[in-house]
Amino acid sequence: MKLNIISEDNYSAVYTHEKSGFTTKYYTKKQMAALYPSHTYKVVGAIGAVKGEKEAGKERLSLEDGKGHNLPVTRQFAITPATAIIGYVRVKDNVFAAIVKNVAFKRLAIAAAGIALLTFGAWCAVNWYDWFPAKIEIDPNAVVTQTKETPVNEDITIPGYTVITADRDGRTKWSLQNPEGNPCYFQVTLKLADSNRRLYQSGLMPTGSTIENPKLEATLDPGTYDVLIQYNTYELEGAHRPMNSASTVSQLIIQ
Template structure:
């Protein structure tokens, strides 16, 4: 049986880091950064590594601590990484490398990176879906929360569609105050058009969500004083899938004063 080799570690003053052996013991040593600075051409020798993979062939003594040393290069670099270096007496530029098991840390980092990637994919997918839906659902920017004090008649027992007998607007003025609302609870968006009996379209909204309404509009043209037969056209689109639903054409009088 071969005699075990004994190395004596040199307790240098310029060791910059501590290597924790266990919760009660640690040794000072060179860091990887120091070794690279001392030996830019890698002209130093590694005589062994701690911890040994299986069996050790030597021991290193430093500060009354004995560490078993294994043959250098036996442990996988994917799992174990150099943490520090202890200089050995008796042979110039010779070191024992102290390694750390980084597998748990690398697993955690990999899982975090994977989680970030999956979150990014999920977020991008939902962002794309949101953008796609927003581009399809052209919500009218003038739609605001319905006025709780407004009193409008509704027609039908399913989709609630407000109706008007008379709509008053000012003569020779494109600005008009209206009450084109989509009652809360409706399963659809509204697109509301104000059309004269002769087919002249005075106004058409974009999509009005349930619980929202439009109360100020800009007409396509002005009208002189008088009374005009008109139609308030409601197009309806389901909130899920935007499928067309039952609409309505309601007759009304456009009173221009």
Template structure:
């Protein structure tokens, strides 16, 4: 004698639905924690390292004599930067002001988004004087270039902070 018990079928379907929900939930949980459990010890900021070319900044800058304010980030502005034509090796004067309490990573971009250069992390009070461009530029004026500042907390997590993009002109001369 065969019996078609509707309660048995409903119970099996309900059990299957609950099992699927549990499996999906477990998959999401494992996915969110995978790097913590099995990944490399990569900080949130991508495991960035300090820039080996950064040195004590000796250029002219306003000397701040008050307390460091961890709620603000001072970003230097530039109206223009002068570069040598047809040369990857360039002399610049870029820095992270001493009063900041965060790292900078600076990126120089053309107006179309082409990356010319990117630093490692620059500590407060350090500057970059020599850079190597990813491509050379011909003589000319490059309007609306961008010096992008990405800021990161000075902790193990290198938590990203607010940044800025400064529009400037690249004057490329012989």
């Protein structure tokens, strides 16, 4: 049984079957969604990249274009990972034949492009600091006392401070250090342990430098406070990438 294509003025795409020369205009899936938002139409079968029917006893259907080319219409069809419905052509009122196309190459190309993009992104992430080195802002209060003969250690030495004292105006009696021989810059942050409120943050401290009596950013009432001292470290050379971080526990006494 031959099905004839009902011509529509608003078909917006063209499908051509290369082997048979069958050509027809059709509604795209977007158009069908606009024409039938509730999906109130029937699909009699599909043409294109679908396997022919093997069911016995059923009348075979075919679809004919305006130039006498025919394609078989498969009543029961399934969409595979390599195929997709690209649109529909009307054969009766509210009855359509689906047009199925092999999209394996397109999907493979998209997947390959996605992998290439992810690979490029990872490559950029790895090399970002080499291309755009972090701006080094040395703390102006950091005084370097390291001698040139001091060798650079492989391990990072973290100083321990059990008690830090300060007056009500936030002036501390604290000798903050990046020990000689450390293979990194220090950035030191002092925070209240219970609320994570920042009390002080240094700029970058070169290895072998000291900041004497830094002033707190916040004013606290007299008393004893549990605090955390956080050390962020950065490479001395090259891109100055972030390295390890560490925290120590101390007490801050406001007198």
